[in-house]
Amino acid sequence: MSIYVLHGLRPWLIQRVSAVYLAMFVVYIGVVLAFAKDVTFQKWHEWLFHPFNTIACGLFVIALLFHAWIGMRDVVLDYVHNTFVRMIAFSLIIVVLTGSGLWAARILLLTVAI
């Protein structure tokens, strides 16, 4: 992902495409939650076990990670001018985002495995 630091058009495009997916997913999840009654672990598990929802959530995590990376990258490029500090900031963002991604992957995979 860090290679995107060097580009302009590609991250810009990914940011827009991921934003569209995120917006659609938020609407979908909002509708699902609005019509959900007596939410239990069992019901949540059944819902997430459905292939459509597993994949939709997986794509959501991927889109969110890319979107967050590009957004944070933009903030650093705008405001952090010292190369060393910038490098540390990029590294921190990548570590946090990769960790969050792996955590989300673990939850999704475990849900499907149970």
Added chain:
Amino acid sequence: MKFRIYRYNPDTDAKPYVQEYELTDIEPGMMLLAALLQIKDTQDESLSFRRSCGEGVCGSDGMNINGINGLACITPLSDLKEPVDVRPLPGLPVIRDLIVDMDQFYQNYRDIKPYLIVNDPMPEVELPQTPEQRERLDGLYECILCACCSTQCPSFWWNPDKYLGPAALLQASRFIEDSRDQATEERLAHLEGPFKLFRCHTIMNCVQVCPKGLNPTKAINDIKKMMVKRSL
């Protein structure tokens, strides 16, 4: 009418300061430039600012007026709240009072190669355009390089040496759109990268302040759209 004007003379002042002036002889329809000239003539001849044509054509007297960049010569005093705060264009080094160092601004303008690049042998008379091709330059060629837009742009404030700014990018669009120019690919390739073009976050301060009513944000988005079309 009260004025609060930014003053700084690097030869004598350790720090910039704000000086107050008051004018009683305000005529209807008077512009800010006339007021500044009156202050200079009658109260303080050391007050320094650039001006030339006095009618919004040359773009010399760009300044920050009550927080918003504009040309003093076409800003009516009747539109301004008192006291009128007059400061130099933000984001550029101050040379003296309201005069800023425009080097960085012009360097960014030069960076986009603001001239037609034609590789074919030049025709003997002219490079003709259809009326439609000529129309595509409307809203782009009218820029007078007053720097009001670029110096009101936060992205330009943070990275003036890397982000080209709305004025230079409007001109980049002007030559990319020109049917006679043959360097479109090179121009687009030159603007790729995280800084030159893509620091624009569609803040649109440029559109708000342009004294000629131009839309640099649209020009920048048109360049992005063209890049997407060519890359997909």
